[in-house]
Amino acid sequence: MSLNFKHKINGQDLIIAISQDIKTSQVLMVAYMNKEALEKTLETKKAHYWSTSRGKLWLKGESSGHVQIVHEVLVDCDEDAVVLKVEQKGGACHTGYYSCFYRRLDSDDLKTIGKKVFEPEKIYGES
Amino acid sequence: MSLNFKHKINGQDLIIAISQDIKTSQVLMVAYMNKEALEKTLETKKAHYWSTSRGKLWLKGESSGHVQIVHEVLVDCDEDAVVLKVEQKGGACHTGYYSCFYRRLDSDDLKTIGKKVFEPEKIYGES
Numbered sequence: 214m215s216l217n218f219k220h221k222i223n224g225q226d227l228i229i230a231i232s233q234d235i236k237t238s239q240v241l242m243v244a245y246m247n248k249e250a251l252e253k254t255l256e257t258k259k260a261h262y263w264s265t266s267r268g269k270l271w272l273k274g275e276s277s278g279h280v281q282i283v284h285e286v287l288v289d290c291d292e293d294a295v296v297l298k299v300e301q302k303g304g305a306c307h308t309g310y311y312s313c314f315y316r317r318l319d320s321d322d323l324k325t326i327g328k329k330v331f332e333p334e335k336i337y338g339e340s
Numbered sequence: 341m342s343l344n345f346k347h348k349i350n351g352q353d354l355i356i357a358i359s360q361d362i363k364t365s366q367v368l369m370v371a372y373m374n375k376e377a378l379e380k381t382l383e384t385k386k387a388h389y390w391s392t393s394r395g396k397l398w399l400k401g402e403s404s405g406h407v408q409i410v411h412e413v414l415v416d417c418d419e420d421a422v423v424l425k426v427e428q429k430g431g432a433c434h435t436g437y438y439s440c441f442y443r444r445l446d447s448d449d450l451k452t453i454g455k456k457v458f459e460p461e462k463i464y465g466e467s
Contacts, residue, residue, distance in 0.1 A: 222347075229370055231358055238365030240414075243356055243421045255445075287367075287441040288450055290433050294370045296441045306417050314414040314423045318382075323415055 217292040218248060222265050229294040232260060232273075234301060234312075235284050241305035242313040246295070258283050260297055277336045279303035304330040307337070344419040345375060349392050356421040359387060359400075361428060361439075362411050368432035369440040373422070385410050387424055404463045406430035431457040434464070 218226035227245040234241055244262040246254070250270055253261040260281035264271040274280035285298035306313040306327075315327025345353035354372040361368060371389040373381070377397055380388040387408035391398040401407035412425035433440040433454075442454025 220349075229356065231367060231370060233365075233367060238360075240358060240360060240367065240423050242416070243358060243370075286445040287453075288443045288445055289369070289440040290435050290437070290442070291440075294440075295445075296367050308417050310417070313416040313418075313421075315417070316415045318413040318415055318422075326414075 215248075216251065216288065216295070219291075219293045220245060223268060225263055225265070227263055227265075228292075230260070230262060230297060231294070232281055232297045232299050232301075232305065235298040236300075239312055240314055241281075241299070241301055241311070251295075254283055254297070255286070260299060273305075274302060277303060277307075277331075279305065279331075279336075281305070303336075307333060309333045309336075342375075343378065343415065343422070346418075346420045347372065350395060352390055352392070354390055354392075355419075357387075357389060357424060358421070359408055359424045359426050359428075359432065362425040363427075366439050367441055368408070368426070368428055368438070378422075381410055381424070382413070387426060400432075401429060404430060404434075406432065406458075406463075408432070430463075434460060436460045436463075 220227040230246045231243045232241045247263040250261040250263045260273045262271050279302050281299040287296040304311045309329045309331045310327040311330045316323040317326050347354040357373045358370045359368040374390040377388040377390045387400045389398050408426035410424050414423040431438045436456045436458045437454040438457045443450040444453050
């Protein structure tokens with residue numbers, strides 16, 4: 214499957230990948246995928262992304278165990294973005310929240326509304 | 341409100357903006373916002389984006405009337421992406437579908453599963 218990897222960051226050709234909880238439809242996170250990340254995702258049914266900060270392929274949950282089991286992949290009109298409908302193990306966010314979108318913009322403040330499901334220092338170790 | 345406009349495309353500093361139907365939680369589209377687009381969105385409660393293809397600020401629905409009334413803005417952990425919970429007038433997609441994510445990847449095919457809600461040629465004129 215060749216999509217339109219038109220987002221170019223540090224020499225990589227990428228699509229945007231949004232993950233969404235398959236049961237509640239909550240948006241969990243957004244990241245980029247290169248061609249290899251998409252292929253690995255389809256092959257293994259576990260979400261893989263391209264980490265633009267680390268410049269490497271990244272199996273979501275590789276250190277935490279909080280993998281995303283991919284049930285469906287939706288493709289947008291331009292074929293440069295996908296929605297992954299996933300079963301999220303543990304939590305999606307490295308801060309311990311179930312979703313990375315755990316805060317709401319209220320006037321000029323960020324109000325935490327999300328659910329914390331794990332303690333990051335227990336999962337990733339003290340830093 | 342200053343977020344982390346870290347996605348750099350053609351000299352613009354951008355965040356990723358995902359719009360989601362406030363009632364059904366369906367993901368409607370994904371696009372970028374610069375600082376001005378975010379400010380206009382918060383000010384007018386109508387979704388504004390930065391069009392990377394046209395290089396301009398873009399009020400969603402400016403030609404079609406299919407605006408997005410923004411009820412909530414969620415912010416992610418890195419503050420470089422937002423989810424807009426919106427009431428979508430008409431349809432979000434320029435192809436006439438309610439959501440831009442109207443196709444599912446089935447093996448190597450794209451299967452249309454979305455709902456067409458308008459005829460593009462009637463809205464945008466013949467091209």
